[in-house]
Amino acid sequence: MKEILFFILMFFWISLCIAQMSGMSMGHHHEMRQEEEKELVPSGELKDGVREVEVKAFQYGFSPDPIIVNKGEKIRLKVTSTDVTHGILIPEYKINVTLPPGETKVVEFLADKEGEFMLHCSVYCGIGHGRMHGRLIVR
Ligand SMILES: [Cu+2]
Incomplete structure (x- = not known):
């Protein structure tokens, strides 16, 4: 028992x-x-219906990475290089803007294509140029 x-x-x-x-x-x-x-969580903040994101370009990357936005939003990237001249290239959105150091460039587009897109640097900026990438996520 x-x-x-x-x-x-x-x-x-x-x-x-x-x-x-x-x-x-x-x-x-x-x-x-x-x-x-x-x-x-989407990057940046909405200002009068436009998603504004401050982006830094540097040797060798972009920040924030990834940049996250909602599909259908109007996007305004305020991009500044913190060191040497870079470029921001997003082929799928036909964006290619040169970024002289310390100058803020405004890049506007409508996020109408869903998916993950690569950001490339379009200006040779040093030995790590070829691997200088970022990501844009539209969801
Ligand atoms: Cu570069």
């Missing part, structure tokens, strides 16, 4: 352990999802 009681207790204890473990992994999942959602 004592043995049966012992097995019943063991059974409950093991069930409790399993419940706790699955609870932990569920919590982890939840955190991951929050992290993904945080990444998809």
Whole structure:
């Protein structure tokens, strides 16, 4: 009789352990999802219906990266190079603007194409020029 009681207790204890473990992994999942959602918050801020994003170009990248916008929005990128002359090139949106250092260039377009687009540097800016990229996410 004592043995049966012992097995019943063991059974409950093991069930409790399993419940706790699955609870932990569920919590982890939840955190991951929050992290993904945080990444998809649109960049910059809306000003009179236009999403304005301040973008920095530098050796060798763009910031923020990715630039995230909502499909259908009017976009105004205010792009400044913080070091040498760069260019911002987004072929799918027919954007190609030269960025002399310290000068803020305004790039406006309608985000009517959904997807992830590469930003390229269009002016040779040094040894890392070929790998100077950013991303534009329209969703
Ligand atoms: Cu470059």
